[in-house]
Amino acid sequence: MNLMPSCKDVRENLTEYMEGKLPLSRRMGIRIHLMMCKVCDGLLHTLQTLPTFAKEVLRAPAEAPAEAKETYDRFLKNIRETSKS
Numbered sequence: 001m002n003l004m005p006s007c008k009d010v011r012e013n014l015t016e017y018m019e020g021k022l023p024l025s026r027r028m029g030i031r032i033h034l035m036m037c038k039v040c041d042g043l044l045h046t047l048q049t050l051p052t053f054a055k056e057v058l059r060a061p062a063e064a065p066a067e068a069k070e071t072y073d074r075f076l077k078n079i080r081e082t083s084k085s
């Protein structure tokens with residue numbers, strides 16, 4: 001079991017983390033990561049301040065159509081690039 005997720009894991013699970021949808025072990029790992037990683041922590045704050053429509057996009061389910069997945073990926077990529085600086 002991997003208790004300490006990577007930055008990539010954290011970013012992929014941030015919206016679910018915010019919504020409390022993750023299992024406890026996963027949530028704890030992300031929480032610990034966020035305490036130690038300023039980049040991911042900053043990203044969480046960015047997500048928390050997003051308007052509702054953006055959150056709807058982020059909530060794309062696993063079975064979402066390809067376009068939705070693409071939008072979601074592009075959005076995450078955008079966030080990653082923004083958080084680099």
Ligand SMILES: [Zn+2]
Nearest residue numbers: 007037039040
């Ligand atoms: Zn991180």
